[in-house]
Structures are given as C-alpha cells and as structure tokens.
Amino acid sequence: MSLNRRQFLQSSAGVVGVATVGSLSGCATQAPAVTGKKGRPKVVVVGAGFGGATCARYIKMWEPHIEVTVIEPNDKFVSCPTSNDVLAGYRKMDDITFGYNNLQGIVDSWVKDSMSAIDTEKKVITTAGGKKIPYDRVVLAGGVELLFNTVKGYDAEAQKTVMHAWKAGPQTATLRAQLEAMPDGGVFVMSVPMAPYRCPPGPYERASLVASYFKKAKPKSKIIILDGNQDIASKKGLFLAAWKKHYGHGTPAAMIDYRPNNMPSSVNAKTRVVGTEFDEVKGDVINVVPKMKAAEICGMANVRRGTDGKEGPWCPVDFRTYESKFVPGVHIIGDSTLSNYPKSGSMANNMAKVCAASICEMCNGRDPVEVPVVANTCYSATTDHTAIHVAAVFRYNEKDKNGNKIPGGEMVAQTLPKGGLSTEETEIEHAYMDGWAKNVWADTLAL
Amino acid sequence: MKKTFALSVLALGLSAGLVSSTFAATPDARLRQMAANCGYCHGTDGHSRGGIPDINNLPREYFVNQMKAFKDGSRPATVMHQHAAGYTDSEFEAFARYFATR
Numbered sequence: 021m022s023l024n025r026r027q028f029l030q031s032s033a034g035v036v037g038v039a040t041v042g043s044l045s046g047c048a049t050q051a052p053a054v055t056g057k058k059g060r061p062k063v064v065v066v067g068a069g070f071g072g073a074t075c076a077r078y079i080k081m082w083e084p085h086i087e088v089t090v091i092e093p094n095d096k097f098v099s100c101p102t103s104n105d106v107l108a109g110y111r112k113m114d115d116i117t118f119g120y121n122n123l124q125g126i127v128d129s130w131v132k133d134s135m136s137a138i139d140t141e142k143k144v145i146t147t148a149g150g151k152k153i154p155y156d157r158v159v160l161a162g163g164v165e166l167l168f169n170t171v172k173g174y175d176a177e178a179q180k181t182v183m184h185a186w187k188a189g190p191q192t193a194t195l196r197a198q199l200e201a202m203p204d205g206g207v208f209v210m211s212v213p214m215a216p217y218r219c220p221p222g223p224y225e226r227a228s229l230v231a232s233y234f235k236k237a238k239p240k241s242k243i244i245i246l247d248g249n250q251d252i253a254s255k256k257g258l259f260l261a262a263w264k265k266h267y268g269h270g271t272p273a274a275m276i277d278y279r280p281n282n283m284p285s286s287v288n289a290k291t292r293v294v295g296t297e298f299d300e301v302k303g304d305v306i307n308v309v310p311k312m313k314a315a316e317i318c319g320m321a322n323v324r325r326g327t328d329g330k331e332g333p334w335c336p337v338d339f340r341t342y343e344s345k346f347v348p349g350v351h352i353i354g355d356s357t358l359s360n361y362p363k364s365g366s367m368a369n370n371m372a373k374v375c376a377a378s379i380c381e382m383c384n385g386r387d388p389v390e391v392p393v394v395a396n397t398c399y400s401a402t403t404d405h406t407a408i409h410v411a412a413v414f415r416y417n418e419k420d421k422n423g424n425k426i427p428g429g430e431m432v433a434q435t436l437p438k439g440g441l442s443t444e445e446t447e448i449e450h451a452y453m454d455g456w457a458k459n460v461w462a463d464t465l466a467l
Numbered sequence: 468m469k470k471t472f473a474l475s476v477l478a479l480g481l482s483a484g485l486v487s488s489t490f491a492a493t494p495d496a497r498l499r500q501m502a503a504n505c506g507y508c509h510g511t512d513g514h515s516r517g518g519i520p521d522i523n524n525l526p527r528e529y530f531v532n533q534m535k536a537f538k539d540g541s542r543p544a545t546v547m548h549q550h551a552a553g554y555t556d557s558e559f560e561a562f563a564r565y566f567a568t569r
C-alpha cells in the first residue's frame with residue numbers, strides 16, 4: 021500500500037525539525053518539494069558496485085512506488101571478487117564483467133555520470149556532466165578512495181605502469197599482462213596496505229593464486245609480500261598451511277617471502293623499486309596497494325568523520341538505517357562505512373539490504389528495521405581447485421552494559437564455531453566459492 | 468506500536484507454531500531483511516544459480532530441523548554450522564516460513 025504525496029508528507033511532518041538523525045525521520049527529512057514524479061518519494065543511489073546496485077534493486081523489489089535513480093559512471097560492473105583468478109589465468113576478464121541492463125530496467129532512471137558535488141541541505145546532487153538531481157534520501161555507495169599520496173613517487177605518471185588492481189577493471193587486465201610477460205626467475209613484489217582496507221584476506225589470496233600460476237608457468241619465480249601490518253590479518257593459519265603444502269613455505273625453495281611491518285613508503289616506476297622504512301626492494305613486476313579511506317563522494321557530503329564528528333577517514337552510521345550519524349538524509353553503505361565489519365562484497369550486499377529495508381519502512385512512515393542481523397563470508401582460493409573461508413554474524417545491540425542507549429547502536433559479532441574459519445582448505449569449498457560468486461553477482465545485479 | 472507488536476507476536480507466536488499471516492498487510496521488514504541475508508550465497512529468495520543448494524520451497528519442518536542440526540553439529544557442514552550459530556530457534560522458524568513460499 022503506497023502513500024500519496026500528502027499522506028507521505030504528513031507522516032513525516034511530525035518529525036520535521038527534530039535534530040537527531042535516524043529513527044523516525046521519514047523519507048523526506050526536511051521535505052522541500054523535490055521528490056519524485058507524482059509525489060512519490062525519491063531515493064538516489066550513487067555508485068552501482070556491490071552495495072549500491074543491491075540497494076537499488078531491493079528498494080524496487082520491496083517498495084516499487086519509491087522512485088529510484090542510480091548514478092554510476094562505468095558502463096559495466098567488474099567484480100573484485102575472483103579478480104585474483106584473472107591474475108592467475110584461471111578466469112578471463114569477461115568472466116568477471118557484467119552488464120547493468122537488468123538493473124537499468126528495474127530502476128526509474130539511470131544516470132551514466134559521476135557525482136561531483138552535493139548540497140545536503142537543499143538535497144540536490146550535481147554531476148560532472150552538469151546535471152542537478154534532487155533527492156529525499158541519498159545512498160552513497162562509492163567504495164574506497166586510494167590514497168596514492170601516502171606513497172612517495174606514486175603519481176599519475178607512475179600509476180600508468182604500477183598497478184594496484186584493488187579496483188577491478190583495466191588495472192586487473194594490465195597486471196595480468198605484466199605477470200604473463202615476466203620472465204621465469206622474475207620477482208613479483210606486492211604490498212598490503214595498513215588496515216582497515218578493502219578485503220582483508222584479498223592480498224594473501226592474491227599471493228596464493230599468483231604462486232599457483234608461477235608454479236606451473238614459471239617455477240623459478242618468487243613473490244615478495246611487503247605487509248604494512250604486523251601480521252597476516254585474516255585466515256593466517258589457513259594461508260600458511262596452504263603456502264607450506266603447495267608453495268614450499270618454510271623451506272629454502274619457498275616461493276612466497278612474507279615480510280610484515282614493511283609499509284611501502286616510496287615507489288620508483290622506472291627502476292621498479294619499492295621503498296620501505298628498512299629496505300629497497302626491486303621487482304620485475306610491482307603491485308602497490310596504497311592506504312585507503314571512504315570514497316570521495318563521502319568527502320563531498322561531509323560524512324567522512326570520526327565518532328566524535330570531527331573529520332575522519334570513514335563514515336559513522338546508524339546501524340538500523342545506515343544513515344550518517346551527522347548528516348540527515350545521507351546513507352552510506354559498503355566499504356565506506358565505519359564499522360567492525362570486514363570490508364567485503366558480501367557485507368556491502370548485506371548492508372544494502374538493511375538500508376533498503378529501513379528506507380522502505382521510513383518512506384511509509386514506519387520505524388526502521390528493528391534488531392537487524394548481517395552476516396559476512398569471505399571465501400579465498402588457495403590454488404586453482406581449493407579454497408577456505410571466514411564467516412561472521414553481527415547482531416544489532418542498542419544498550420551498553422549500564423543500560424544506556426548507544427547512539428546509532430552497535431553490531432555485535434556472535435560467537436561462531438572455530439571462529440568462523442574453515443578447518444582446512446578443501447575442493448568442495450572451491451565449488452561453493454564459485455556458487456557464492458554466481459549468486460552474489462545475480463543477487464546484486466538482478467541477473 | 469504496530470510494528471513492535473507484530474514482532475513480539477512473531478517471536479512468541481512462532482515457537483508455539485502459530486502463523487502471523489494476519490499481519491500480512493504490513494510486510495515484516497525485519498524478516499525479509501534477515502532472510503535476504505542468506506541470498507548472497509543461496510541466491511535471491513533462495514533460488515540458487517548453482518554450487519550452493521536452493522533453500523526455497525523446502526518443507527518447513529525439514530528446514531527448521533536442518534538449521535538446528537547445523538547449529539548443534541549433528542549435520543556436518545562446511546559453513547552452515549557457523550551461520551546457524553548466529554541465529555535463534557525462533558528465527559529458524561521464521562526463515563522456514565519465509566522461504567517455504569518463495
């Protein structure tokens with residue numbers, strides 16, 4: 021049952037002017053006449069990656085009367101998950117690239133452009149192409165901004181030949197080509213940024229899969245991992261067991277040379293030398309992933325903050341709605357959020373659904389979802405036919421030990437058997453990983 | 468509040484084997500959000516594209532029994548023993564009801 025414009029405004033009228041964000045703020049918090057056609061509430065989703073695409077799809081599935089606009093500059097969706105398979109030659113770019121056609125058929129309007137500014141008081145977005153797009157609620161799902169300026173020499177010129185491949189697309193294809201062109205006996209130097217970063221097990225999966233490719237195609241080659249962190253951040257025991265079993269870890273023939281506390285501080289694209297505090301490491305192919313923070317669009321909306329409200333790298337949100345704790349009407353999902361979640365596609369997909377469900381409720385004048393539960397699973401391949409996983413379930417809690425309300429709530433990780441980890445790498449988990457990928461792509465993009 | 472009321476009926480009623488179909492007019496936002504969580508592995512509304520089993524259209528009792536068996540470890544699993552541990556028995560009943568009609 022949908023509300024007409026008048027009922028809709030009435031239902032939110034009771035809370036207009038209430039300063040706190042979140043709970044009962046309706047669809048149009050300050051409600052100027054900027055909503056969708058025929059008085060329908062209008063939601064604009066910026067960025068159609070794992071978070072944004074899922075959110076747009078689920079709002080239309082659950083409340084078709086809400087008008088949804090998507091702003092996304094890319095023609096196609098290229099998946100980071102399983103992109104390490106492309107580096108190893110186990111998948112082609114085509115296998116991880118999908119059209120937006122189905123999603124475009126579901127939403128009310130699709131703007132192929134980038135957001136370049138936002139006025140969160142007047143509730144209008146400006147695009148690089150000069151369009152003005154009004155909204156009642158906006159969902160920012162821009163992923164991460166890579167901080168190239170934290171690595172000396174990693175300028176625009178260097179970025180032409182030194183890949184991060186931490187946003188899938190041409191970067192992935194180029195890094196694959198560099199690895200293919202590398203002679204046998206060459207050295208692949210790859211870096212792991214300081215946490216928190218997108219996909220905690222991703223770098224170790226990358227090392228495993230590149231090692232698996234080298235083992236077959238150029239067995240004299242080596243991999244050096246320069247890790248900015250103290251230790252392997254995710255699935256450590258499982259990765260080390262796989263490296264031992266398949267890639268000679270712990271023997272003189274080890275393919276992977278893991279170096280913790282080695283944050284790359286400089287890069288020389290011409291000599292292919294990566295500098296750390298202690299060392300200069302030369303490679304034949306170098307792959308430097310810089311530190312990251314919430315996407316640029318979150319900076320534009322002034323929602324990148326610390327919990328104290330001062331400027332910060334990520335975006336604090338209310339965990340029932342994913343609305344910014346500081347700027348009404350602006351929701352943030354996916355990698356950009358400040359949380360205890362791992363930054364993963366699975367989590368972006370799940371956050372999108374909580375956000376969508378609560379937006380649907382609020383646009384109908386009801387309370388947001390109570391006690392949301394979200395769950396993560398990150399599968400990682402260790403060879404071309406084995407995989408491991410880590411899982412977590414997070415449940416909303418709104419009261420601290422003393423019974424006081426926690427603003428925006430918190431998400432409590434539930435205790436799971438074996439800490440949510442696989443017991444060992446298996447072939448069946450590789451098959452489930454493939455199934456996960458097919459299902460998460462289809463669920464996200466309405467394939 | 469209507470919503471809170473519907474939820475507590477769900478929580479209490481389901482363990483007693485009741486169906487809250489009388490509240491169909493207001494969708495159960497929490498249940499559909501929680502059930503949607505399973506979608507990134509089992510497919511949208513439990514319709515899998517392969518690899519991982521479908522979970523739509525399963526008999527309700529079978530569904531609940533599987534979830535309990537995952538949780539207590541009597542059904543061996545690669546990952547479901549862990550996900551099941553994150554939910555309550557009354558949530559298992561709610562999932563079973565939701566997916567049975569998809």
Ligand SMILES: Cc1cc2nc3c(=O)[nH]c(=O)nc-3n(C[C@H](O)[C@H](O)[C@H](O)COP(=O)(O)OP(=O)(O)OC[C@H]3O[C@@H](n4cnc5c(N)ncnc54)[C@H](O)[C@@H]3O)c2cc1C
Binds near residue numbers: 066069133163363
């Ligand atoms: C190598 C690698 C392996 C990974 N493997 C896994 C895995 O196995 N499992 C897993 O769960 N996760 C994995 N991840 C993590 C996963 O890719 C991210 O967590 C996920 O993409 C986050 O989703 P998001 O919606 O926040 O951002 P994204 O998916 O990056 O989407 C952001 C979107 O915003 C758009 N955008 C940016 N700026 C603008 C703008 N100004 N205007 C409009 N649109 C804009 C972008 O074009 C993009 O489409 C992996 C990541 C990497 C790098």
